[in-house]
Amino acid sequence: MSSIYWYDQQFIPAEAVRISPQDRGYYFGDGVYEVYRVYNGRLFEPGLHFARLARSAAGIKLALPFGEAELQRALEELVLRNEVSEGTVYLQITRGAAPRNHLFPADARPVVMAYCNEMPRPAAAMEAGIRTITLEDTRWLHCDYKTLNLLANVLAKQTAAERGAGDAILHRGGTVTESSASNVMIVKDGRILTHPADNLILHGVTRAVALRLARAEGIPAEERAFTVDELLAADEAFVTGTTVEVTPIISVDDRPIGSGVPGPITRRLQMAFARAIGLDR
Amino acid sequence: MSSIYWYDQQFIPAEAVRISPQDRGYYFGDGVYEVYRVYNGRLFEPGLHFARLARSAAGIKLALPFGEAELQRALEELVLRNEVSEGTVYLQITRGAAPRNHLFPADARPVVMAYCNEMPRPAAAMEAGIRTITLEDTRWLHCDYKTLNLLANVLAKQTAAERGAGDAILHRGGTVTESSASNVMIVKDGRILTHPADNLILHGVTRAVALRLARAEGIPAEERAFTVDELLAADEAFVTGTTVEVTPIISVDDRPIGSGVPGPITRRLQMAFARAIGLDR
Numbered sequence: 001m002s003s004i005y006w007y008d009q010q011f012i013p014a015e016a017v018r019i020s021p022q023d024r025g026y027y028f029g030d031g032v033y034e035v036y037r038v039y040n041g042r043l044f045e046p047g048l049h050f051a052r053l054a055r056s057a058a059g060i061k062l063a064l065p066f067g068e069a070e071l072q073r074a075l076e077e078l079v080l081r082n083e084v085s086e087g088t089v090y091l092q093i094t095r096g097a098a099p100r101n102h103l104f105p106a107d108a109r110p111v112v113m114a115y116c117n118e119m120p121r122p123a124a125a126m127e128a129g130i131r132t133i134t135l136e137d138t139r140w141l142h143c144d145y146k147t148l149n150l151l152a153n154v155l156a157k158q159t160a161a162e163r164g165a166g167d168a169i170l171h172r173g174g175t176v177t178e179s180s181a182s183n184v185m186i187v188k189d190g191r192i193l194t195h196p197a198d199n200l201i202l203h204g205v206t207r208a209v210a211l212r213l214a215r216a217e218g219i220p221a222e223e224r225a226f227t228v229d230e231l232l233a234a235d236e237a238f239v240t241g242t243t244v245e246v247t248p249i250i251s252v253d254d255r256p257i258g259s260g261v262p263g264p265i266t267r268r269l270q271m272a273f274a275r276a277i278g279l280d281r
Numbered sequence: 282m283s284s285i286y287w288y289d290q291q292f293i294p295a296e297a298v299r300i301s302p303q304d305r306g307y308y309f310g311d312g313v314y315e316v317y318r319v320y321n322g323r324l325f326e327p328g329l330h331f332a333r334l335a336r337s338a339a340g341i342k343l344a345l346p347f348g349e350a351e352l353q354r355a356l357e358e359l360v361l362r363n364e365v366s367e368g369t370v371y372l373q374i375t376r377g378a379a380p381r382n383h384l385f386p387a388d389a390r391p392v393v394m395a396y397c398n399e400m401p402r403p404a405a406a407m408e409a410g411i412r413t414i415t416l417e418d419t420r421w422l423h424c425d426y427k428t429l430n431l432l433a434n435v436l437a438k439q440t441a442a443e444r445g446a447g448d449a450i451l452h453r454g455g456t457v458t459e460s461s462a463s464n465v466m467i468v469k470d471g472r473i474l475t476h477p478a479d480n481l482i483l484h485g486v487t488r489a490v491a492l493r494l495a496r497a498e499g500i501p502a503e504e505r506a507f508t509v510d511e512l513l514a515a516d517e518a519f520v521t522g523t524t525v526e527v528t529p530i531i532s533v534d535d536r537p538i539g540s541g542v543p544g545p546i547t548r549r550l551q552m553a554f555a556r557a558i559g560l561d562r
Contacts, residue, residue, distance in 0.1 A: 005302070018299035019307055021286070021394055026300055027373075028431040029310030060432060061439070090381060092308075100371060102431070102438035102462055113302055140433050141419035149430040150309040150383070151341060152421050157383035158342070181383055 006078045006114040009066075014115065023111055025094030028102070029148035031111075032056040033092035036075065037242045038116065039277045041085050044242075046072050048205045052146060053091075055203075059145040062095055065110045079116055087118040088243060092148065122244055126270060129248030129262045130166030130239075134228055135159060137170035137177045137200075144199050156180040167239060169252060172200065174227050182241030183207040184249070186234035187265045192221035193230075206240040213272040219265060228252075236263030246270045287359045287395040290347075295396065304392055306375030309383070310429035312392075313337040314373035317356065318523045319397065320558045322366050325523075327353050329486045333427060334372075336484075340426040343376055346391045360397055368399040369524060373429065403525055407551060410529030410543045411447030411520075415509055416440060418451035418458045418481075425480050437461040448520060450533060453481065455508050463522030464488040465530070467515035468546045473502035474511075487521040494553040500546060509533075517544030527551045 005017050024030035034053050037044040050068045057064050066074070075089050096108030139152040157180040160168040167179045177195055178184050183204040185194040192214050197203045214221040231237060237249040237257045246269050248262035286298050305311035315334050318325040331349045338345050347355070356370050377389030420433040438461040441449040448460045458476055459465050464485040466475040473495050478484040495502040512518060518530040518538045527550050529543035 007302075017302045019302055019304070021288075021298045021300055021396075023300070023307065024435075026304065026307050026375075027429065028435050029429055030432055030435055060436065094307075102435045103442055104435075104439050115302075136422075138422035140421045140430075141417075142433075147432055148308065148310055149421075149432045151311055151428055151430045152423075154305075154309050154311055154383045154385075155341065158385050161384055 004078065004081045004115075006074050006112070008112065009074075011078070011081060017113065019111070020097035022097040022099060023094055024096060024098065024105075024108070025092070025111065025148055027100050029150070030060070031092055031094030031148045032060060032062065032146055033090065033148060034146065035242050036089040036091070038079055038084050038087045038089060039279075041079060043072070043075060043079065043089065044277060045205050045209065046075070048208060052203060052205065056145040056147065057093065059142060060147060061104070062093065062110065064093065065112060075114060078114055082116050084116045084118055086120055087116055089114060089116045094148070119243065122247065125166065125247050126245060127262075129250035131164070131251045131254075132167050132169050132179070132249050133160050133163050133165045134253055135168045135170055137172045139170070142199055143177070143201055144197070144203055146202060153180045167249075169228075169231070169249075171228050174229070175225050176228060176231055177201050178204075179239050182239040182244050182247075184231075184237065184239055185210065186226055186231055187236035187263060188230070188234050190220065190265070192219055192265070193224055193226050194221070195225045196223040204240055204242075206242055206245060209276065210240045210246060210269060210273070213276060214269060217268055217272055219268070232257070234258065236266050238262075238266045238269070246273050285359065285362045285396075287355050287393070289393065290355075292359070292362060298394065300392070301378035303378040303380060304375055305377060305379065305386075305389070306373070306392065306429055308381050310431070311341070312373055312375030312429045313341060313343065313427055314371065314429060315427065316523050317370040317372070319360055319365050319368045319370060320560075322360060324353070324356060324360065324370065325558060326486050326490065327356070329489060333484060333486065334374075337426040337428065338374065340423060341428060342385070343374065343391065345374065346393060356395060359395055363397050365397045365399055367401055368397055370395060370397045375429070400524065403528065406447065406528050407526060408543075410531035412445070412532045412535075413448050413450050413460070413530050414441050414444050414446045415534055416449045416451055418453045420451070423480055424458070424482055425478070425484055427483060434461045448530075450509075450512070450530075452509050455510070456506050457509060457512055458482050459485075460520050463520040463525050463528075465512075465518065465520055466491065467507055467512055468517035468544060469511070469515050471501065471546070473500055473546070474505055474507050475502070476506045477504040485521055485523075487523055487526060490557065491521045491527060491550060491554065494557060495550060498549060498553055500549070513538070515539065517547050519543075519547045519550070527554050
């Protein structure tokens with residue numbers, strides 16, 4: 001755990017950070033967040049994260065209290081002060097503290113909090129793949145905003161764990177959207193398919209990177225929604241996300257995907273991703 | 282504002298309450314809440330509130346750290362200590378503080394916080410009624426759990442205010458569910474209609490009280506969903522809620538409801554409600 005937080009534009013010890021009980025993040029989940037990956041002490045794709053953060057903040061009508069360059073300097077300093085080499089940075093911004101009222105407060109200042117963690121790459125899951133279950137997607141209709149309203153995601157992930165699975169794949173009436181905390185892609189006849197970046201999914205940074213890498217590898221990749229049936233009939237499937245990178249899905253509801261082991265296109269994409277972050281594998 | 286909070290099973294000064302940045306309420310909105318009305322220094326319908334709280338908590342798999350009698354004693358003492366005569370009690374319970382992970386923590390203790398406020402009855406709005414707008418209901422599919430995931434409600438209420446309205450009436454594809462923070466009822470040909478208490482609406486305590494009072498008054502009241510068109514063609518319409526009680530809707534999207542003033546059945550229900558809380562009007 002990070003020993004130093006960036007909080008209210010200052011670097012302070014973790015134990016000194018205390019949140020007001022009136023923080024709108026606490027009352028309403030009224031805030032947005034990002035999780036950055038740190039490789040070799042450097043933020044991965046900070047520009048994509050900032051663009052998404054700005055989009056999420058605009059979506060909930062929250063004015064960010066910093067610009068892109070200022071934020072990046074602060075987060076880089078945070079990583080340096082915490083001496084994190086391989087890990088994550090968690091950043092969240094809420095609308096601030098004010099007496100409880102659904103209406104935006106006239107004079108609240110956004111509360112910004114960021115910290116970082118050491119976290120190795122998920123080598124075991126990337127190698128072996130994960131088992132998954134399917135669940136109806138019960139989330140709201142702005143999954144494209146990365147907000148603090150995450151209860152549906154929490155419950156889906158917990159249900160997956162209770163059923164012995166690594167993740168839950170969500171669908172709306174049979175159409176796969178994403179998983180509890182990552183995007184889902186399938187491979188069929190050599191082509192990658194994934195849900196379009198609309199209001200029903202989070203626009204994952206790793207999703208965008210994976211699509212870019214796939215195309216650079218000459219693998220056709222299409223943003224087109226697919227069904228649970230298409231998932232079950234896929235040759236390969238995998239999730240993409242900041243902490244899971246490219247992790248194979250080996251089964252869905254106890255039915256094997258493809259031959260039940262990570263497939264060749266998933267492996268190619270994993271290798272391309274490793275090269276993109278400056279590693280051999 | 283309450284000067285004394287009930288926090289972690291103790292009564293402490295408001296300024297001493299500080300929330301951990303790791304509280305799951307802050308990360309995920311992972312918690313549930315209730316707002317009680319206080320009339321004449323007494324909690325209104327605490328049994329209905331506890332039943333709903335227990336249902337919300339079960340819905341998100343959160344074990345309440347108190348029983349009904351213990352909670353009621355604590356909240357009554359809170360009201361007494363704060364010398365609130367007419368007001369509200371706000372109570373929330375989160376899953377506790379733990380390093381951020383969607384999965385439920387093994388050893389976190391729920392964080393309980395309650396406070397109260399003086400708040401007069403909304404006499405002006407109850408007398409004159411409110412103007413409303415309609416908005417698509419973008420919330421998740423468990424609006425029956427009273428959780429801290431309230432961003433869609435916040436944005437709806439804010440949009441209403443920005444358009445000069447007192448509230449936003451939400452609908453899913455034309456079927457009215459409820460408003461941003463209260464239930465909606467219409468009157469047509471002497472009958473009251475309101476959305477059934479399913480997963481798409483909050484099961485309002487005041488909604489239940491209003492239905493009970495209507496039936497006791499001999500007014501037929503049916504739990505049946507209605508459309509925006511039926512709302513616009515209604516003879517009367519009103520919202521029910523803990524803080525709004527029974528407040529007339531006089532217009533929807535700038536179109537008057539009925540004759541554009543509060544109707545006779547709404548007035549009868551307001552009087553019945555006043556009697557139910559031991560007042561003359």
